[in-house]
Amino acid sequence: MDIMKIVGIGLIATILAVILREQKPEIALQVSIVTGLIIFVFVITKLNSVIEVLKYFASKTNIDLLYFTTILKVIAIAYITEFGAQVCKDAGESSIASKIEFGGKVLIMIMAIPILAALMDIITKLIV
Amino acid sequence: MDVNLIFKIAAIGIIVAVLNRVLTQSGRDEIAMMTTLAGTVVVLLMVVGLIAKLFDTVKTMFQL
Numbered sequence: 411m412d413i414m415k416i417v418g419i420g421l422i423a424t425i426l427a428v429i430l431r432e433q434k435p436e437i438a439l440q441v442s443i444v445t446g447l448i449i450f451v452f453v454i455t456k457l458n459s460v461i462e463v464l465k466y467f468a469s470k471t472n473i474d475l476l477y478f479t480t481i482l483k484v485i486a487i488a489y490i491t492e493f494g495a496q497v498c499k500d501a502g503e504s505s506i507a508s509k510i511e512f513g514g515k516v517l518i519m520i521m522a523i524p525i526l527a528a529l530m531d532i533i534t535k536l537i538v
Numbered sequence: 539m540d541v542n543l544i545f546k547i548a549a550i551g552i553i554v555a556v557l558n559r560v561l562t563q564s565g566r567d568e569i570a571m572m573t574t575l576a577g578t579v580v581v582l583l584m585v586v587g588l589i590a591k592l593f594d595t596v597k598t599m600f601q602l
Contacts, residue, residue, distance in 0.1 A: 419541055426548035430555070436578050437551035440585050444544055447588045454595050461599070479601060486600035490593070 412456075416449050439501050446493065480525060484518050491517075543588065547581050554578075 423445035430438035461482065468478040491514025498507035554577030561570035596602065 419544070423544050423548075426544065426551075430548060430551040433555035433558070434551045434574070434577070437547065437554070437581050440581050441544060441547050441551070444547055444585055444588055447585075447592050448540065448543065450592060451588075451595060454599055458599060482600045483602055486596050486602050490596060493592075 484521050
């Protein structure tokens with residue numbers, strides 16, 4: 411089962427990171443970064459089919475594709491931001507982590523502008 | 539699932555830690571500092587490659 415592989419790798423890497431943390435904290439941090447990367451790359455390949463199915467449903471119910479791609483982009487930005495912020499928190503740099511999160515929020519807001527505009531159009535149509 | 543990358547990095551870390559201790563004991567502190575930097579740089583080169591791979595995967599996956 412894949413989940414056992416993921417948990418196994420996570421545990422082994424945690425033990426190695428703890429061994430290294432006392433003498434070489436910088437290399438211990440990199441062990442945790444690499445573990446996160448490996449687990450993500452392993453899982454992302456499975457996500458592909460889910461996205462294809464969602465795209466199929468979106469096209470079937472003739473929702474405008476712009477909204478769906480925007481949602482995907484927002485998810486991608488959110489994930490990368492969370493990944494970076496978490497690594498910085500592990501290293502103890504919580505101020506850098508909060509800056510990364512702030513940047514991510516701003517970028518997501520920029521992504522969401524078209525959808526907000528469309529929403530306002532619909533609302534004004536309803537009222538008028 | 540290239541798990542051996544984790545073990546490679548951990549091995550480098552342990553070797554550098556031991557080397558560091560040996561060198562500091564024998565009085566060569568500056569060389570110990572150099573080995574620490576060298577170890578960190580080597581590990582960083584490996585990690586940067588994998589981070590680039592992650593960002594490419596996300597870019598292609600989400601059509602970012």
